[in-house]
Amino acid sequence: MIEAPLQISLEAWDEAYESSGAFIGRETCYGGSLGRHVKDGNTRLKHLLFDNSFAALNLWNFLLTEEDRLYRARYEGKILVGTMKDLGTVPVIAYAFPDVVAFYPDGAWWIPCLMEADEELLSIADNLGVNDSFCPVRAMLGAFVSGEHFPVPDILVCSVGATCDDFSAIAQRVEGLGHPLLWWEIPHRREPGAREAAVALPGGTKACVDQVEAVMVELDRVICALSDKAGVKLTDSMLSESIVHANKVRACLMELRHVVFTAKTAPLPSLELLVAEMMGLHYCSDRREVLSVLSGLLETVKRRVDAGVGFQGPEAVKVFWVNPVADLRVMNMLEESGGRICGTEYLFTHALDLIPTDLPAREALARVALADPMAGSALDRAARICNDIEKFKAEAVIISRIPGASHCALEGEVIREVVAACKNVPVLEIDVPSMCDTFQETLQTRLGALVETVREQRKGR
Amino acid sequence: MFSVNTRLDTPKRVVFTSPFVPPEWIAAHGLVPWRKTSDGCHNGSGSSGAPVNVEAGVCSYMSSFINEVTSDPRTLAVILTTTCDQMRRGADLIRLRSRVPCFLMNIPSTCGTPQADALYQQELERLGKFCLSLGGKRAEPERLVSILLEYDINRRMVLSRQKELSAGDFARELQFFGESGKVRNEHDAGLSCARPSTEAVPVGFIGGPMTARQFDLFDVFADHGAEIVFNGTESGERAFPSRFDLRRITAEPERVLTEAYFSAIPDVFQRPNDRIFSWMEKEVAERRVRGVVFIRHVWCDKWHAELFRFRDALKVPLLDIELDGGRMNERTRNRIGAFMEGLR
Numbered sequence A: 001m002i003e004a005p006l007q008i009s010l011e012a013w014d015e016a017y018e019s020s021g022a023f024i025g026r027e028t029c030y031g032g033s034l035g036r037h038v039k040d041g042n043t044r045l046k047h048l049l050f051d052n053s054f055a056a057l058n059l060w061n062f063l064l065t066e067e068d069r070l071y072r073a074r075y076e077g078k079i080l081v082g083t084m085k086d087l088g089t090v091p092v093i094a095y096a097f098p099d100v101v102a103f104y105p106d107g108a109w110w111i112p113c114l115m116e117a118d119e120e121l122l123s124i125a126d127n128l129g130v131n132d133s134f135c136p137v138r139a140m141l142g143a144f145v146s147g148e149h150f151p152v153p154d155i156l157v158c159s160v161g162a163t164c165d166d167f168s169a170i171a172q173r174v175e176g177l178g179h180p181l182l183w184w185e186i187p188h189r190r191e192p193g194a195r196e197a198a199v200a201l202p203g204g205t206k207a208c209v210d211q212v213e214a215v216m217v218e219l220d221r222v223i224c225a226l227s228d229k230a231g232v233k234l235t236d237s238m239l240s241e242s243i244v245h246a247n248k249v250r251a252c253l254m255e256l257r258h259v260v261f262t263a264k265t266a267p268l269p270s271l272e273l274l275v276a277e278m279m280g281l282h283y284c285s286d287r288r289e290v291l292s293v294l295s296g297l298l299e300t301v302k303r304r305v306d307a308g309v310g311f312q313g314p315e316a317v318k319v320f321w322v323n324p325v326a327d328l329r330v331m332n333m334l335e336e337s338g339g340r341i342c343g344t345e346y347l348f349t350h351a352l353d354l355i356p357t358d359l360p361a362r363e364a365l366a367r368v369a370l371a372d373p374m375a376g377s378a379l380d381r382a383a384r385i386c387n388d389i390e391k392f393k394a395e396a397v398i399i400s401r402i403p404g405a406s407h408c409a410l411e412g413e414v415i416r417e418v419v420a421a422c423k424n425v426p427v428l429e430i431d432v433p434s435m436c437d438t439f440q441e442t443l444q445t446r447l448g449a450l451v452e453t454v455r456e457q458r459k460g461r
Numbered sequence B: 001m002f003s004v005n006t007r008l009d010t011p012k013r014v015v016f017t018s019p020f021v022p023p024e025w026i027a028a029h030g031l032v033p034w035r036k037t038s039d040g041c042h043n044g045s046g047s048s049g050a051p052v053n054v055e056a057g058v059c060s061y062m063s064s065f066i067n068e069v070t071s072d073p074r075t076l077a078v079i080l081t082t083t084c085d086q087m088r089r090g091a092d093l094i095r096l097r098s099r100v101p102c103f104l105m106n107i108p109s110t111c112g113t114p115q116a117d118a119l120y121q122q123e124l125e126r127l128g129k130f131c132l133s134l135g136g137k138r139a140e141p142e143r144l145v146s147i148l149l150e151y152d153i154n155r156r157m158v159l160s161r162q163k164e165l166s167a168g169d170f171a172r173e174l175q176f177f178g179e180s181g182k183v184r185n186e187h188d189a190g191l192s193c194a195r196p197s198t199e200a201v202p203v204g205f206i207g208g209p210m211t212a213r214q215f216d217l218f219d220v221f222a223d224h225g226a227e228i229v230f231n232g233t234e235s236g237e238r239a240f241p242s243r244f245d246l247r248r249i250t251a252e253p254e255r256v257l258t259e260a261y262f263s264a265i266p267d268v269f270q271r272p273n274d275r276i277f278s279w280m281e282k283e284v285a286e287r288r289v290r291g292v293v294f295i296r297h298v299w300c301d302k303w304h305a306e307l308f309r310f311r312d313a314l315k316v317p318l319l320d321i322e323l324d325g326g327r328m329n330e331r332t333r334n335r336i337g338a339f340m341e342g343l344r
């Protein structure tokens, strides 16, 4: 017998946790009730709905204890690498070294949401002249100054070039505060010319060989700096072993996404899937444990699918979601409106695609870095979204805009236009700030209207 | 062969606005380079059919530039650069909504590494091929040398005018040079040689690009008793290349251009961006500047984020002017008045 999947409140979770003995003996060192994270300041949790499985509890606990892991790593004398912007490539290199832990200070992006617009953090950024015309990543600047949300890394490595302006600008400010950064270049990925030597990248795009080679040289600079810091020379076999591990995580996520998107009824809410996908970036600072967390989730999801149980009924409208949401609450609103997630593109698909193993390790990673959706044209992004809409049979697309983000207005236009031209599905663009409470009703109405539109279309078929 | 627009009977132009695109290289390939200063009249919002028709969240300089060049029948092709995300995305919109050929030139953000130089040089090569695809011809060394010499001389000549001209007129002269590679004689230009009084307060400008309409700002400052002694905006002399090493030009033209443009022009997008701070501090000290005006556009993160550091780095007051594509409003005029009052 399998427990019926439900989305439950924090209170309900805590009650279930206290009253049931079901978790005894299954707990990890980071386990415990979810409610305790509210005491650490993550007050947004009080307004979210959570999947009621043990695997989901584990997922949340693992996510919300990352700071503890980082401080423990520092205490144990490990090297902390702050890897910035590239989303998924440098951690594979960093974790190839023994006693090195990599994390993304960029993760502070979610602090304004989780801590419900943490006034202190944002006011530090405001006082430094980085106001709300920038995206939520400005919280990272506040976090560097307050020193409260992550330990200051031993080395900071930041990709630049074909990146968003917000991040590049704010990272420069971090450096201006006295934190030296190793900048490495990812050139804008361009369509190879007719007579240019080109190679395939993970995810289906192409790059010319010159650009791949350029990124390899840049990654060499990163490898040198990390080797110096770690006092260990990185061998090809160490790097290959790290790629094998990364691929295990990616394969697990790939399967999870596939099962969730193709199941008759949704076996996992969109919020938990988003959290799981994010773990592919840097393993939430523990690359061994992340695999067990994600495998547990995958197992639960598969069991639900086999048992034919899920959230909502099969009538739920299949939605493809573009861009991460600054307010996690909005993902709950998708299910509340009668939608389910059937495809995602959160700007880090290159951290989900398998890393080629039939190439020299550095070259494989250079190709991954270039496959970053942000490094290329928004037309490439749109093309991949269209493919996945087809693959997962999504019936509608939601493009959530990130407040202040330099790329959103223009990219949103391109994606909307291409999807509208190629796929006969309605597209909704919504603005999602870090706290949506004040216009939750409007948002709910718009999501509801999208779901209704699809239902009407179904009748016509 | 030039691609000729018969209706206008003038050769069509290869249009760009970034200072990192060398016009000499385009001219050496037999095409007409046109470094355009946006007029600032066409910023897109509400102009249906324009490539950039986005209501909010975009830089008005980028949107007006793109809309102007793609709607101008004299445009043969447009070159955008990757120095900011907005321009990069602008290239996507051109590809999606316009038939004008668009070349997106990758300008590395890192600088001072052999790899960054190599990337810029590769882009020059690619730009050369793009010119050929537009009907241009190979850049023969002799022609390149003579074009470089001509540009170099004209560039020095136009820069030497700074002392004779009002800041507004000087900006317009730089604009004319950017568009044509030539220097007007005073008679043709109808320029006022009004020099500020000896009591004028030396003021410098730093920041992003200015549209032609926004050159009025200089006159407003002059009316308030300022003498603009340096123009460190993207429309000013800060964005000029250094002199070419002509001894090496035939042997390694791309390298010489890389040194003069990529390695020499200081800009805010560079990582790290110390060079632009050094440039400004030197100008402020040498010209005994008493106040600095910081020019940025709404939605331009790269300049906006650095405002604080510029203010911090300066020992003189700084006035932040945020431009939104429209004409200068009364409030800005009043702020300029108050700023100048404070400097006296």
Ligand code: SF4
Pocket: A135, A136, A137, A164, A165, A166, A167, A347, A402, A404, A405, A406, A407
């Ligand atoms: S949300 Fe967009 S603008 Fe902000 S850091 Fe992420 S990619 Fe950059």
Ligand code: SF4
Pocket: B059, B060, B061, B062, B083, B084, B085, B086, B087, B208, B209, B297, B299, B300, B301, B302, B303
């Ligand atoms: S003003 Fe800023 S955002 Fe606009 S084009 Fe220039 S660098 Fe880009």
